[in-house]
Amino acid sequence: MTGTDPLHCPGSSTTHWTTDNVGEAMPGVASPLGWSIWESGSDPANREMFFRIGILTRAERDCGGPITEPVIRIFLGRIAMCMEWLGTVGDRMPGTTGPDAITGVLGRVPDTMTFTPTRRRYPIIAAKMPIAARRAIREMRALSEPTKEWWKRSVSAVATADEATARATLIDGATRYRHLVTQQGLVLFAATTPVTHALTVLVARAGVGDLGTLSGTGGAEMRIVEDLWRASRGEIGIDEVVAEHGYHGPLEGEVASRVWREDPEPLRRMVVAYAERGDDEDPIAHNAQLRAQLPQMQREVIRALPRTHRAAARAILTLATRTLPMRGVGKAAFVQSLDVTRAAARRLGRLYSDAGRLDDPEDIFYLTLAELRSGLPSDARDLVATRRGRREDYRRIRLPHSWRGTPDPVDADTCRAAIGDVISGVAASGGQVEGTVRIVTDPSFAEVEPGEILVSHTTDPSWASIMFVSAALVVDIGGIVSHAAVVARELGIPAVVNTRHGTELLRDGDRVRVDGAAGTVELLERVSMPVG
Incomplete structure (x- = not known):
């Protein structure tokens, strides 16, 4: 944080950063409240995740190195990932290297980056990672339904809550976010990512099989498509879609955005678009067809491999159908926790606005979680005015995809592709x-x-x-x-x-x-x- 600006927190002049990949979760210029929730949970969650997998020691988990920088920082309103963290993971993980990890994100390795490859953690990772993967999937399955029910209760109750209850709900949502993003990270890093890579290699070696079919069906995101299809056929109402999926919406990782629970109009438009599709495009029938094709496709992959490779292939195929549909489950859970913080913040904003302490209910998003823990800051109006102006300035700035130290804005004029490019x-x-x-x-x-x-x-x-x-x-x-x-x-x-x-x-x-x-x-x- 620079003075009263929570959206610009430059770090070491020698550290490398990138907005690639992290932008999927939090694109654009963050709000001060949104960033403060991400900041409070993401670095501890990542350190805990890497410790449970075996990449970090206990001391390193507790901020004792190898990198004192957080996993993510914010620069001119954009969230960026520390590439030294990614390089350390590659240096210590079996089957990859630090340069490979960086190249996978950037497509190149900056000349100024250094690496410290080591195999010392290999035995620890080999012992801890499978346990962490199984436990994370088990815990996420156990957490999924209770978290959804908590989300439904909380967003309903906080709509009429008093100030103290709304503040407690805001803090509860942020606390749960930290735990849920840890679990999602473990599922993604210890289970779905390595299994996806193993399955991709297996399909390439066999020369047969479809990655989508072999990955299993029934993912959390596909349930949105299926329910919209049912709504387009009159089987369920739009209210039922909102009740199940209302925590999703445009820019859902940003708590200042408006999700479907608050504005279902995008869903209504999609139902109209789906209604124009023919019955032969039914996504529910498509998924049923994929499930029916799966056993035969698995057998074809096995038959295409040498006998000595078949046992390992069977294990990968089984793991794929069990673990890969879990990818969206953890994401849904932590997005639900963010939506609870969103609902609580909007309630606080309304209460403060009605009391004449804020000019607009949406001003609440220009304050941070730390500032709201004990009530509204006495200088809230000044903070909001300053930060709103800065955020608008940041929206007019374009950053490079990667940089060292603090980024310099780049020219917004871009080239265009030519025919044949x-x-x-x-x-x-x-x-x-x-x-x-x-x-x-x-x-x-x-x-x-x-x-x-x-x-x-x-x-x-x-x-x-x-x-x-x-x-x-x-x-x-x-x-x-x-x-x-x-x-x-x-x-x-x-x-x-x-x-x-x-x-x-x-x-x-x-x-x-x-x-x-x-x-x-x-x-x-x-x-x-x-x-x-």
């Missing part, structure tokens, strides 16, 4: 399709037409609803286990992620060819720009 990324979901580009940077969803190719900087679970009507997906950030990749595979649409600059190089109306297996997007025809 190929934009490369990570192959996330197979298939090839040609279509018209639709750039979506603000997920209002109103302007997307069925069959267009959705190009975005990032996605969150609420985007599953719009991905269903898209022909393909192109995303600036993410990997093969990112939300966009997982949902695209379940939907069976091509996807290329981690293009880094797709939203800058392409324009609405451009015609492109997306090859999800090759990880490429080829510009076929540039849309004509109006003259004058």
